[in-house]
Amino acid sequence: MTETRVIVPLSGGLDSAVVAALAAAAGAEVIAISYRYGQRNQRELEAAEAIARKLGVGEHYVIDVALSSWGGSRLFAGADDSASSYYVPGRNSVFAAIALSLAESRGADAIHLGFTAADRQYPDATAEYLTVLRSLAALTTATEGRPDGIAIDAPLIAMDKLSIVQRAIELQVPVAETWSCYAGGVDQCGCCDACRIRDLSLIRAGVPDLATEPGRAAYADGAERATDNLWRFLLRD
Ligand SMILES: [Zn+2]
Structure with missing residues (x-):
């Protein structure tokens, strides 16, 4: 089935910008979503907005989910040394659930995530995680008109950063606007x-x-x- 409407979570970084550009290049209408979750640098949300604009995304939601309330990551603003990693506990599961809600509400066919080969160091960005997410989406979003539910894809999951940069240049992604x-x-x-x-x-x-x-x-x-x-x-x- 051709995907006509795709949800793309935009972090403001390069990877998710490439994911959005790929979906747009394939002819899909992209609906973007970004999360204000207490990250150290709000600048990445400005980047997400600029990317959405430059890619011609008509709808872009910025949602507040204060995961930093209970800490646990160096990525949070004001994090102390007790948090040793940039991993944010449970973040991708929370974000995926919100993206599923948006997809279901807006009649989207699919959600495209920005996982890359380098992200497999994190438990919630692996191929196995994606398989479980697909099962969840199939179970919760199947309808009469959409018996298989909302599709979940991660088009960059096997790609390293150099390949992603090369794809970004081919697709004329506004790399200078992205924030990593x-x-x-x-x-x-x-x-x-x-x-x-x-x-x-x-x-x-x-x-x-x-x-x-x-x-x-x-x-x-x-x-x-x-x-x-x-x-x-x-x-x-
Ligand atoms: Zn830096």
Whole structure:
């Protein structure tokens, strides 16, 4: 079945922007949703709005879900050292449930998520998780006119960051509008894990102008740092 109306959760980052551009390129009407969940940097929500505008998304919802109320992640504003990870407990399950509500209400055929190969380090962004989510969606959203329920897809789940950047360039995604940084600054810091993997991928994809200044300085020759295993982990297939 051709998907005519697709829900895309837009985080403000590159991955979900590519997911939205792919759905639009396939001829679907994209409805975007973003979540204000207490993340450290509200800048990513401004990025989500700019991306939606540039991609011609007609409907974009920004929903408040204060997951930061009970803490548990370094990603939250004001997080202390007791939270060791950027993983946000239960976030993707909460977001998926809200996206299902939107999809059902607006008669969408599918939800397209921005999971990538690098996200498989998180329990709620794996292929197994996607399978369970599909079962949930099938069970809860099947109707007479839609016997299989709302489809759940993650078109980037097997792609590394470099491939995603290359796809973004092909699809003319407004990469400069996207926001990946974990830090709380006015500009992307170029030093956190998210910035570094993004910068290295942009440089390798031949668009160094889109990288941050610290990123360009660190990876001007496209080389990864021999001492750092992060890049190998995130760039592998
Ligand atoms: Zn950063």
